[in-house]
Amino acid sequence: xxxxxxxxxxxxxxxxxxxxxxxxxxxxxxxxxxxxxxxxxxxxxxxxxxxxxxxxxxxxxxxxxxxxxxxxxxxxxxxxxxxxxxxxxxxxxxxxxxxxxxxxxxxxxxxxxxxxxxxxxxxxxxxxxxxxxxxxxxxxxxxxxxxxxxxxxxxxxxxxxxxxxxxxxxxxxxxxxxxxxxxxxxxxxxxxxxxxxxxxxxxxxxxxxx
Amino acid sequence: xxxxxxxxxxxxxxxxxxxxxxxxxxxxxxxxxxxxxxxxxxxxxxxxxxxxxxxxxxxxxxxxxxxxxxxxxxxxxxxxxxxxxxxxxxxxxxxxxxxxxxxxxxxxxxxxxxxxxxxxxxxxxxxxxxxxxxxxxxxxxxxxxxxxxxxx
Numbered sequence: 001x002x003x004x005x006x007x008x009x010x011x012x013x014x015x016x017x018x019x020x021x022x023x024x025x026x027x028x029x030x031x032x033x034x035x036x037x038x039x040x041x042x043x044x045x046x047x048x049x050x051x052x053x054x055x056x057x058x059x060x061x062x063x064x065x066x067x068x069x070x071x072x073x074x075x076x077x078x079x080x081x082x083x084x085x086x087x088x089x090x091x092x093x094x095x096x097x098x099x100x101x102x103x104x105x106x107x108x109x110x111x112x113x114x115x116x117x118x119x120x121x122x123x124x125x126x127x128x129x130x131x132x133x134x135x136x137x138x139x140x141x142x143x144x145x146x147x148x149x150x151x152x153x154x155x156x157x158x159x160x161x162x163x164x165x166x167x168x169x170x171x172x173x174x175x176x177x178x179x180x181x182x183x184x185x186x187x188x189x190x191x192x193x194x195x196x197x198x199x200x201x202x203x204x205x206x207x208x209x210x
Numbered sequence: 211x212x213x214x215x216x217x218x219x220x221x222x223x224x225x226x227x228x229x230x231x232x233x234x235x236x237x238x239x240x241x242x243x244x245x246x247x248x249x250x251x252x253x254x255x256x257x258x259x260x261x262x263x264x265x266x267x268x269x270x271x272x273x274x275x276x277x278x279x280x281x282x283x284x285x286x287x288x289x290x291x292x293x294x295x296x297x298x299x300x301x302x303x304x305x306x307x308x309x310x311x312x313x314x315x316x317x318x319x320x321x322x323x324x325x326x327x328x329x330x331x332x333x334x335x336x337x338x339x340x341x342x343x344x345x346x347x348x349x350x351x352x353x354x355x356x357x358x359x360x361x362x
Contacts, residue, residue, distance in 0.1 A: 026327070029327040030326075030327060032329075033326075033327050033328065033329040034329075035329075036329035036330075037329045040329065040330075125327075126323055126324055126327035126328055126341065127327075127328050127329060127330070127341070128324070128328055128330070128338075128339040128340040128341040128342070129330065130330050130338065133330070138329070183316075183319070184320075184323065184324070184341065184345050185344055185345055185348040
């Protein structure tokens with residue numbers, strides 16, 4: 001008796017196979033497109049649109065943290081800042097997008113800033129931002145997810161998404177993910193998620209080194 | 211074999227995209243293209259009405275499949291693909307160009323990917339998606355490259 005119940009709500013939270021938790025990329029793209037249009041009709045400025053997308057993702061982040069903690073073999077809670085960031089850029093990323101984030105870097109100029117880089121961010125796969133929208137990054141939803149996971153784990157942070165033009169010869173080192181295979185030309189922009197932690201988080205983390 | 215032009219006409223006959231696919235394509239202004247697009251739309255509808263009988267494989271009661279599929283001339287071939295939602299993709303090419311049908315289907319896929327999934331695209335409005343134009347250019351390049359390799 002191991003037949004899966006047809007209704008997604010009746011299934012157990014524990015994932016039995018990787019394929020069980022997959023959603024068609026087109027379905028996601030259409031749904032996300034509607035989400036952006038919904039918010040776009042209700043805002044006056046680009047920054048407000050980004051803020052609304054972030055808050056849509058925030059709840060997803062909180063729930064992902066809870067779900068992944070439940071699914072992991074040992075119930076452990078990250079208390080160190082670097083470990084929490086690693087958790088976001090590998091475990092969370094893998095379960096959401098089927099691949100780890102491309103890199104996790106520490107900012108050179110500011111000790112409280114970290115960067116998570118993704119060369120093929122899912123949310124902007126099919127999006128061309130019109131020129132009159134300026135610096136809008138539709139990956140703001142993903143930055144909201146990151147903020148949700150981090151603050152759910154006790155690391156309150158301000159996360160912003162930025163689309164950055166790729167430099168000459170720069171490209172993803174990872175082999176193309178089997179789930180994101182489209183016949184579109186290679187991307188010319190990468191997404192950089194800037195994570196800026198609150199001072200008290202850094203203070204607490206520094207205190208643990210002693 | 212060279213692909214010359216691509217134009218896309220919406221279901222009410224408005225031109226929503228036009229693009230030269232090769233430097234050999236004749237230089238035609240946007241106003242002329244608007245006229246060509248709506249004229250073709252009308253001719254398609256007339257051909258549809260004038261057709262004495264419905265094609266046997268045509269399951270569509272509105273007869274959307276009975277319009278112009280191809281126009282041949284000494285200097286060019288024009289092929290048209292009309293989708294179920296009434297959008298026409300039209301490609302012109304030099305005579306003897308193969309795979310125009312395949313290009314049309316690929317462009318249809320690119321349209322659903324790059325325009326319909328883009329939150330900033332409005333239905334029936336001109337397509338100004340950067341991703342769509344770069345993808346079409348890349349598609350034409352690969353098609354022409356594979357055709358050249360096939361001839362050798």
